Amino acid sequence: MKTSSRTVMDYMQELANVDPRGIGRLRRRFQIAEGTPDEILLELAGLIRTIWGSPVERRKQGIVKILTLILKMTFTTPIGDLQNEGAPWLANTFEVLLDSVKLVEKMAVCENPECATPYYFSKRNGQKLCGSDVCVGWAQRQAKAKWWASHGIEWRHERAKQKGGKK
Numbered sequence: 010m011k012t013s014s015r016t017v018m019d020y021m022q023e024l025a026n027v028d029p030r031g032i033g034r035l036r037r038r039f040q041i042a043e044g045t046p047d048e049i050l051l052e053l054a055g056l057i058r059t060i061w062g063s064p065v066e067r068r069k070q071g072i073v074k075i076l077t078l079i080l081k082m083t084f085t086t087p088i089g090d091l092q093n094e095g096a097p098w099l100a101n102t103f104e105v106l107l108d109s110v111k112l113v114e115k116m117a118v119c120e121n122p123e124c125a126t127p128y129y130f131s132k133r134n135g136q137k138l139c140g141s142d143v144c145v146g147w148a149q150r151q152a153k154a155k156w157w158a159s160h161g162i163e164w165r166h167e168r169a170k171q172k173g174g175k176k
């Protein structure tokens with residue numbers, strides 16, 4: 010992800026996934042207002058995570074309100090002025106707000122329970138993982154384990170039959 014391509018979507022995603030230790034990086038990357046304390050940022054992160062993990066209908070109801078709140082709280086400028094502020098990546102704020110119903114349909118949570126950044130926007134229907142190498146690896150191990158679990162039973166059956174035949 011290039012810095013020049015930062016978008017409100019990137020901000021939402023990174024805020025949702027932020028680790029308290031990574032808050033400084035988030036601040037710098039998205040030029041968050043200095044007047045916004047870390048505690049508020051973490052609270053907003055919790056709020057967007059709640060929305061992200063909700064059923065799509067609830068997301069649709071809450072997204073505009075929550076997004077407006079987040080942008081107001083973190084950039085301390087009225088929504089209408091965001092485009093003219095020193096954070097050019099916010100230029101697509103209106104598009105995102107207008108498009109937020111489509112956006113909520115893409116909000117997904119990675120299936121890997123140990124994923125470090127589980128909140129993501131899905132790129133295709135039926136996507137179940139955030140797409141990180143770690144989670145792809147996890148899914149492959151899961152699939153393998155599942156395969157062995159079912160085939161292991163057959164294998165033991167076969168072996169038992171063979172053993173029985175030899176007696």
Ligand SMILES: [Zn+2]
Nearest residue numbers: 119124139144
């Ligand atoms: Zn993941």
